[in-house]
Every structure is written in C-alpha cells, then in structure tokens.
Amino acid sequence: MTFRQVTLGTCLFAAFVLPQAAHAQHKRPRPAPQFAQFTPPDQKKGQELLADFRQRGLGDGYFEFELRYLPRRGEERVTPGKMWLGRNEKGPISRTTLWPGDATRERRLLVQNGPKSAVWAWTPSDGIAVAPLDSAALFKRLAETELTAFDLQMPYLFWQDFVYEGTVKLRGRVAESFLLYPPQEIAAQKPELLGVRVYVDTQFHALVQSEWVGEGNRVLKTLQVVDFKKVGEQWVVKTIDLRNEETRDKTRFAVTAAATGMNWDAAVFDEGGLAATLPPISKDQLQKIDR
Numbered sequence: 001m002t003f004r005q006v007t008l009g010t011c012l013f014a015a016f017v018l019p020q021a022a023h024a025q026h027k028r029p030r031p032a033p034q035f036a037q038f039t040p041p042d043q044k045k046g047q048e049l050l051a052d053f054r055q056r057g058l059g060d061g062y063f064e065f066e067l068r069y070l071p072r073r074g075e076e077r078v079t080p081g082k083m084w085l086g087r088n089e090k091g092p093i094s095r096t097t098l099w100p101g102d103a104t105r106e107r108r109l110l111v112q113n114g115p116k117s118a119v120w121a122w123t124p125s126d127g128i129a130v131a132p133l134d135s136a137a138l139f140k141r142l143a144e145t146e147l148t149a150f151d152l153q154m155p156y157l158f159w160q161d162f163v164y165e166g167t168v169k170l171r172g173r174v175a176e177s178f179l180l181y182p183p184q185e186i187a188a189q190k191p192e193l194l195g196v197r198v199y200v201d202t203q204f205h206a207l208v209q210s211e212w213v214g215e216g217n218r219v220l221k222t223l224q225v226v227d228f229k230k231v232g233e234q235w236v237v238k239t240i241d242l243r244n245e246e247t248r249d250k251t252r253f254a255v256t257a258a259a260t261g262m263n264w265d266a267a268v269f270d271e272g273g274l275a276a277t278l279p280p281i282s283k284d285q286l287q288k289i290d291r
Contacts, residue, residue: 028187031195031213033179036166046164049176053200053207054157060262061085061236062281065255067098069145072248079143084278086264090114093269095278096152100143107142109149110271117155120271130274135189146242146251151223156180156196156210167202175199175208192220204235219245231287234260238289257286 035041063083070076084095091114098107103124110120110130119133138150157180165177179197186193195213200206206228212221226239240253259281267273 041166064257068252
C-alpha cells in the first residue's frame with residue numbers, strides 16, 4: 001500500500017527545490033535543531049527529501065468530517081464539515097465548509113497551499129463578497145475549536161528556511177524530522193511561534209506529526225495524524241488530533257465519509273465562487289468511515 005502526503009487541508013501536496021537553509025544571524029531567537037545523531041545529517045539529502053515530499057499528494061477527493069472539540073474543562077462540542085481537495089498549477093488546494101448548527105454562522109474557506117499560498121473566506125453575512133485572509137486571521141480559531149486556517153493550509157511545509165534533523169523514531173515508526181523557521185510576515189503576527197517541527201514517515205512518505213515550537217524548544221501546539229483508512233485504492237487520513245499544549249484543550253478532526261478520484265471542475269476552487277453552494281456528492285460515490 002502507498003500512503004500519499006497527508007496534510008489537513010488536507011496538505012496533502014509543486015515540484016519545488018529549496019535553496020540552502022539560511023544561516024544568517026536573526027534578531028528573533030531561533031530554536032536549536034535537535035539532531036537525531038551526534039553528527040548533523042546531510043542537509044543536501046534533507047533538501048531532496050523535503051522537495052520529494054512536496055510533490056506528493058492525493059488527486060481530487062472529498063471528505064465529510066466532524067470537528068470534535070474536547071476541552072480540558074467544559075462541555076464537548078461537535079461541528080460538522082465538508083472538504084473538497086484538489087490541485088492546480090500553484091499546488092494543493094482545498095475548499096472547506098464548517099456548519100456550527102446555525103446557517104448564519106456557516107464558514108467557508110478556500111485554501112491555496114504551495115510556495116504562493118493564500119486563503120479566502122466567506123460567511124452568509126458577507127453576501128456575495130469573498131475576502132482574502134491576512135496573516136493575523138490565519139491564526140483565529142474556527143468554530144471555537146483549536147483548528148485554524150493556518151492548520152488547514154500548513155504553509156510551513158513550504159517555508160524556505162529549515163534544518164534537516166535526521167531520522168528518528170516516532171510512536172514506533174521511523175520518520176524524517178525537519179525544523180522549519182517562519183518568514184517575517186508570520187513571525188510578525190505570531191511572535192511566540194519560532195518554528196515548526198514536522199515528521200514524515202519514511203516508508204509511506206506521509207506527514208505523521210507537526211509541532212509549533214516556541215522559546216527553548218517548548219512545544220506550543222501539536223498536530224498528530226492518528227490513523228488512516230483505505231478508500232477505493234487510495235489511503236486517506238481518517239483522524240487527526242490538534243492539541244493546544246498550553247491549555248491542554250484538544251480538537252479531533254474525524255473523517256466520517258470520503259470519496260477519491262472525483263475529477264473536479266476548476267470552478268470548485270474559484271475564489272469568486274466561494275459564496276455559491278456546491279451540489280451534494282451522490283451517495284454511491286461516498287464511502288462511509290467507521291469510527
């Protein structure tokens with residue numbers, strides 16, 4: 001079986017070769033790499049591994065999911081959603097609808113990943129207007145959960161400044177570890193976010209975990225791929241946990257139905273059409289996902 005690159009928005013996805021990681025002096029503190037071996041690994045090899053990872057991805061797909069908010073204190077809350085996944089000339093792209101139980105609070109997001117990333121948003125109160133999100137809005141909680149547009153987009157997968165930390169063991173599996181440093185526009189909006197560490201499964205070339213890193217290599221937030229499910233001939237993500245390591249609140253992204261090989265029309269991912277409702281997916285195309 002072959003896992004493809006799995007990100008949340010799946011993130012899933014640009015042939016793009018990085019330049020050498022920058023080693024210039026930075027005014028902001030930078031988390032030190034945690035090399036897996038005594039000798040720092042070959043950085044050229046790390047560039048090749050990350051470039052290969054970015055080229056992988058699902059084809060056109062569709063998810064129905066639940067966002068289950070699991071606070072350390074307080075009541076649990078569930079928000080249903082739908083996600084259309086695809087790829088264009090800029091890289092991976094996804095369209096997400098969140099439905100918090102009130103039609104007036106519906107939220108739609110169009111998320112472009114890749115070297116030139118962007119996010120657009122729409123709510124019913126906007127009328128037909130679709131607005132691009134700035135860097136500050138990327139970090140706002142969606143549906144009062146730990147999920148943000150930043151989590152859906154995963155722009156850090158394409159940050160140019162990074163260090164390859166080597167091969168590590170993670171939850172019993174072998175993974176390649178990378179520490180990526182944010183560009184200035186992200187650093188200005190989220191100064192406590194000094195880096196993002198990502199782990200890529202060596203056998204299946206799939207993202208299995210990412211960590212927001214703060215001062216002193218302290219982990220601020222964790223995104224962990226819990227399990228996968230085979231849909232047709234394709235393995236897709238089934239469950240992802242997002243945990244705020246400071247509050248210990250958690251949100252579980254759980255896929256309840258999925259379809260692959262959909263062959264979307266380009267209009268599905270047109271930001272100008274985000275206010276328009278897409279037709280439902282036929283039941284015979286959907287595979288239900290057991291919990």
